[in-house]
Amino acid sequence: MNPFLQIHQLGKSFGAPAGLLPTAWAALRRRQAAQPPRVHAVNGVSLDVQRGEIVGLVGESGCGKSTLGRLVAGLIEPSSGDVRIEGQPLLHGGPTSVHRQVQMVFQNPYASLNPRRRIVDTLTEAPVHHGIVPRAGARVHAAELLETVGLDASYLDRFPHQFSGGQRQRIAIARALAMQPQLLVCDEAVSALDVSVQAQILNLFLDLRESRGLTYLFISHNLSVVEYLADRVAIMYLGRVVELADTATLFAAPKHPYTQALIADAPRLDARATSYQPIQGELPSPLKPPTGCSFHPRCPVALPRCKTEAPALAEIAPGHLSACHLSASDVHQPAAIHVVAPPASLRSVA
C-alpha cells in the first residue's frame, strides 16, 4: 500500500529580504550586479507518512519546519520536488479534492480566527462553498463539530473574543475538521497554550485520531510534547532532515549529534537532571550555510571531513535515518557526549 503522504525531494527557496541598506551598500562597494541571495528554507526533504500516523517535526526557529508544513498543506508552492496525497500530486491550481484532504491548525488562536465573524460562520463557510454540506444543513454540521472538539453547541453564535485561548484553539481545530480532512498539519498548535489547557488539546488530538483515523504532521519545538504524541520524529536543521526514527528509538538512542544536544538541553521534569552542558553557538545564517555538514561549526565531535563533505541522510538501522558521517561508522559512541555530570561546583549550588 502506498503511504498516505509522500514528500519527495521537496525544496523551497526564498529571495532574501530586499531593500535593506547594508545589503545595498555591500553590493555597491563590490561593484557587482546584485545577485539576490536565496535562502533554501527547505532543502531536499523526503518523508513518507502512513495513514493514522503522527509524525513529529522538530527543530529550532529558522530550521524550515513551518515552511515544510505550509508546503504539505499546499499554502505555498514548492521550488522543487513534490507532495503526494494518496498517490495524487498536490498541485497549485490542481483538483480541490486533493487539497481538501489536508487542513492546518496554527499556533495562535487569537490570530487565526476572524474576530468579526460568529463561530457558526467560521465553521460553515468552507464546507458549504465546497459542497461538503448543503447550506440548509450547515448549522447542524457546525454544531456537531463543536461537540466533537468538546465545546457546547450553544456557542455557535458567539464571537472569538468570548472564548479563552484553549477554547479558541478547539474552534480552530473544529474549523480544520469541517472540511473532513485526512491529514492535519499542526504548526506549534499547543505552544501558545497554558500547560493545563495544552494537555486537554493533546488528548483531543489523540481522540480524533482514534475516532476519525486522522494522520498528523505535528510541528513543534517542544520535545516533551512530541515525545508524548508522535509515532515517529523527524529532526530538522537548516532546511534538511538530519535524523528520522520512531519516537522511542529517537529519544532513547539518538544518533545525530544535533539530536543528542537537543534532547540533552531540553528541560525535563523526570528524574534525569538536566546537565546544562549546552552546545555552543547558534544556528548559522541560512543565507550563508556552512560548508559540508551544516551542523559542523557547533558539533562537539566534528571531524575534518565534516567541514568539506555534506553527509547524506542514510539508513543506519531499519527505519532509523541519520545524516552524519559518524553515525554511519562505529567510531561514534552516542551516549558519551551528553550524559556528562554537571561540574561538582554547580551541583553544590543546588
Next chain:
Amino acid sequence: MSSGLPLLTVDGLTTRFRMPQGAVTAVNDVSFELQPGRILGLVGESGSGKSVTALSLLNLVDKPGQVDARAIVFKGEPLHRASPSRWNALRGDRIALVSQDPMMSLNPVIRIGEQLVETIRIHRRLSAADARRIAIDALERVGIPAPVERMQAWPHELSGGMRQRVAIANALVNQPDLIIADEPTTALDVTIQAQILYEMKRLARDSGTALIWITHDLAVVKDLADELCVMYAGRIVERGPVAELIRAPRHPYTRGLLDSLPHGRSAGGRLTPIRGAAPPLSRLPAGCAFAPRCPRAAAACGEPPPLSSAGGREFRCVRPL
C-alpha cells in the same frame, strides 16, 4: 533554610487595578523571603499574577494599578516607603529586571555598547573608558563572542539569543543584589535557553546575586531554582524547596500542573489535564479560587483557605495532598 538576614522580605503584597467594572486584584497577599545568592522560581499560568508581582516589586505598576504591602524590605530598607528618586537609584543598580522580549528592553536606535555604558554611568561616577571596560567584561560573562566588536552593534544585528544575553549583561553591569527575570528564556530555542540557564546559575553562585525567575514552565526552574512559589489567580498557593515540591506537591493545583506536563510516551494513554480554565480575576469564587476545577474540592473550600505551613513548606489548601 533561613540563615542570616534575608535580602528581600515581601509581606502582604497586593496589587489592584481599578476598572470601570470594579477592582481586580491581580496580586493578592503575596509574601516570601529571599536570601542572597538564592534563586526563587515563581511559577504560574497566564493571568496568575506572576508578571504583575515582578512589576510591583520594581514599583513599575502604573495607574489604574495600586500596589499595597504590609512591608517590602530590601537589605533592611523599607521599599514600600521609598520615594520615586530613591527608586530610580535602586532600579538598574541594586535591583535589575530582565524581561521576556529583549527587543522591548533594548533601544533599537542606540548601539549596544552605549546602552550598557549608560546603565553604568547613571549609577556610578566612572570615566567612559572604565565604564566601557565593565560593559565589555559583562558581555564576555554572558558568553557573547568578540565582545569588543559587539559593543558597536545595533540590537537588530543580533539574534534573539544574543539580544537576550545583552539584556542580561545590562542587568549585570552594576552587580545588582537582585535580578528579577520575567520569562527570560521563553522566546528562545532550547539550545540557547540551556546556555542562558547555565550562565544564570553560575552567576548566582559566583557573585551572590539573588534571582527571582518567573516562568510558566516547571521543567525550566526544576534544575535552576532553590525554592518555588506556585501562583494561581493572584495568590501563592504553594511554596517550598524545588525538589520536594515537585516530588510531593501538597496543593492539588501544583499536582494538576505536574500531571498536565507530558513526559515519556503516551502509549495510547491520555494526560490528566486540569478540567476547565482559570477563572477571570474579576469573577473569582468566594472561597478557594481553584475549587471549581479541583478534584478534591469539598464544602470547606467555600471559605478562603488559610495558609498552612509544615517543615519549610507552605500551602493554601484545606484538603492538601
